[in-house]
Each structure stands twice: as structure tokens, then as C-alpha cells.
Amino acid sequence: MPNPTGYPIAPIGISPGAWASPGTAWDVRDYSDVEVQFVGTPSVAYQPRRSLNGTDYVDVLAYDQQGNSYSTITAAGIYSLDGGGYLLFSAGAGSTLTRRAGA
Numbered sequence: 189m190p191n192p193t194g195y196p197i198a199p200i201g202i203s204p205g206a207w208a209s210p211g212t213a214w215d216v217r218d219y220s221d222v223e224v225q226f227v228g229t230p231s232v233a234y235q236p237r238r239s240l241n242g243t244d245y246v247d248v249l250a251y252d253q254q255g256n257s258y259s260t261i262t263a264a265g266i267y268s269l270d271g272g273g274y275l276l277f278s279a280g281a282g283s284t285l286t287r288r289a290g291a
Contacts, residue, residue, distance in 0.1 A: 201290035210285050213242060216271040219289035225266045226283040233260035234280030240273045
């Protein structure tokens with residue numbers, strides 16, 4: 189059934205893709221479910237940061253598949269983070285990152 193005229197179509201998700209510049213903000217305002225995969229052990233820990241306005245960032249926690257929380261990411265793996273804003277990582281080096289988001 190088609191949507192009524194003028195009815196917005198909500199985004200469903202962003203397929204996994206490379207995140208070559210994790211220090212550059214990723215706009216995930218329309219997504220509540222965000223995952224980032226770290227391939228390779230980081231040589232410098234990654235610090236997840238989040239902002240609601242895209243300007244003022246605060247440190248946030250990342251969660252592994254077992255539900256453990258991390259203030260910095262120091263090991264390879266898949267980590268979940270809250271969406272609904274802008275996400276970036278300060279510092280960090282040595283891993284290849286892949287990101288995915290869903291509604």
C-alpha cells in the first residue's frame with residue numbers, strides 16, 4: 189500500500205561500510221541502532237564520543253556482544269553504541285573500522 193501524499197518515508201538502515209575517518213562525525217540522528225566493527229588490535233585506544241547538536245561532544249560507552257561496557261576501545265570486535273545524534277571517535281589508531289546503522 190503506498191504512503192499518503194506528503195507522508196515521510198523513514199530510513200530503514202545503513203548497510204555496513206568502511207569508516208575511513210572515524211574522527212569525522214557520522215550523522216546517525218535517524219538511527220537508534222549503531223554498530224562499529226574494529227578489525228585489528230588498536231595501537232592507540234579509540235574514545236567514542238557523541239553529540240546531539242553536532243558541535244558539543246561528550247565521552248560515551250561502547251558495548252560488546254556480551255553487554256560489557258567500555259569507555260575506550262582497545263581490542264578488535266563489534267561494539268554497539270547509541271544513535272540518535274552524531275558519533276565520532278577521538279584519538280585511536282591501528283584498526284580498520286566498519287560501521288552499520290539501523291532504525
